[in-house]
Amino acid sequence: MQDRLEAIQRDGESKIAAAATIAQLQDVKATLLGKQGSVTGMLKEIPGLEPSTRAQMGRSVNTLKDHFTSLIEARREEISIKAAEVQKDFDLTVPGVMPRSGALHPITQMCYDLDDTFRSLGFEIFRESDITSELYAFDNLNFPPDHPARESMDTYWLEKHEAGRGGDRLCLRPHLTGASVRYIQTHEPPYRFVYPGRAYRNESTDARHERAFFQYEALIVDKEIAFSAGKVMIKSILSKVFGRDVPVRMRVGFFPFVEPGFEIDMGCLVCGGAGCSVCKQVGWIEIMPGGTPHPNVLSAAGLDPDVFTGFYVNIGLDRLVMMRYGVDDIRLFRGADLRFLNQFR
Numbered sequence: 001m002q003d004r005l006e007a008i009q010r011d012g013e014s015k016i017a018a019a020a021t022i023a024q025l026q027d028v029k030a031t032l033l034g035k036q037g038s039v040t041g042m043l044k045e046i047p048g049l050e051p052s053t054r055a056q057m058g059r060s061v062n063t064l065k066d067h068f069t070s071l072i073e074a075r076r077e078e079i080s081i082k083a084a085e086v087q088k089d090f091d092l093t094v095p096g097v098m099p100r101s102g103a104l105h106p107i108t109q110m111c112y113d114l115d116d117t118f119r120s121l122g123f124e125i126f127r128e129s130d131i132t133s134e135l136y137a138f139d140n141l142n143f144p145p146d147h148p149a150r151e152s153m154d155t156y157w158l159e160k161h162e163a164g165r166g167g168d169r170l171c172l173r174p175h176l177t178g179a180s181v182r183y184i185q186t187h188e189p190p191y192r193f194v195y196p197g198r199a200y201r202n203e204s205t206d207a208r209h210e211r212a213f214f215q216y217e218a219l220i221v222d223k224e225i226a227f228s229a230g231k232v233m234i235k236s237i238l239s240k241v242f243g244r245d246v247p248v249r250m251r252v253g254f255f256p257f258v259e260p261g262f263e264i265d266m267g268c269l270v271c272g273g274a275g276c277s278v279c280k281q282v283g284w285i286e287i288m289p290g291g292t293p294h295p296n297v298l299s300a301a302g303l304d305p306d307v308f309t310g311f312y313v314n315i316g317l318d319r320l321v322m323m324r325y326g327v328d329d330i331r332l333f334r335g336a337d338l339r340f341l342n343q344f345r
């Protein structure tokens with residue numbers, strides 16, 4: 001038995017030394033110390049030995065087991081160190097390849113910030129298609145039949161739809177307001193929702209106007225709404241977006257779909273009120289038209305204007321972004337010039 005023990009030791013030591021990977025070492029360990037392993041087999045024989053040799057052999061086999069265990073651990077360490085070694089022709093000083101990561105466009109960032117703010121005030125976010133019809137863009141919104149906005153000088157009508165009327169005459173939405181009627185028609189009162197998106201106007205571009213632009217509208221409709229509640233809402237939204245109190249003023253404004261209507265101006269943050277090209281040298285910039293939905297609009301949406309009233313604002317996302325970063329030309333945000341856009345990551 002002593003001879004067999006010595007044979008197992010020689011065989012085991014050479015196999016452990018020959019193992020080149022952790023997996024191979026694992027296999028060697030199993031053949032020696034596993035359930036069917038040779039050392040384990042020897043241990044099982046101990047109880048059947050003569051009492052005079054039993055204790056001596058027990059000690060020898062256990063010593064061999066400990067010997068193998070420590071050899072295997074030492075070999076495992078060697079293999080790990082070798083695997084981590086760097087190849088001779090590997091140059092650690094060569095600069096690495098920077099992983100490219102994208103970022104949100106500043107207008108998208110602003111849109112998400114407004115989403116968060118409105119959600120925190122209990123509003124739902126509603127989106128609809130960019131293509132709408134004369135019915136939703138104008139008829140439902142109290143635009144008179146001869147209103148100039150209906151002309152193709154202002155609105156992009158879809159080809160082959162010029163001759164139609166109402167729901168059959170399709171266009172790129174010239175504003176988002178039509179979505180308000182669609183939402184009310186398909187939901188139950190009371191209403192608190194926003195409907196952000198892109199709107200399209202057929203007009204020449206300058207520092208403040210683009211043919212496609214983002215708008216962000218918010219509407220509350222309920223049985224009783226104090227005008228002051230709407231004012232508080234606007235104040236809290238602007239201060240959250242800009243992280244400080246922003247000078248704001250309200251003026252009377254006229255839009256076909258509100259009665260009464262107003263314009264909200266904020267102090268120009270590009271020039272600090274001194275006057276610049278963005279604010280047309282007056283120090284204030286129109287940022288939000290709004291008002292109480294016109295009774296005809298509420299009727300078009302299927303609500304009784306004697307029972308329901310509301311508060312509506314249309315937030316100019318582009319203008320807010322220009323104010324946030326002090327950028328005085330809206331076209332820069334549309335230019336897809338990464339040298340410009342990378343500044344807002």
Ligand SMILES: [Zn+2]
Binds near residue numbers: 269276283
């Ligand atoms: Zn200014």
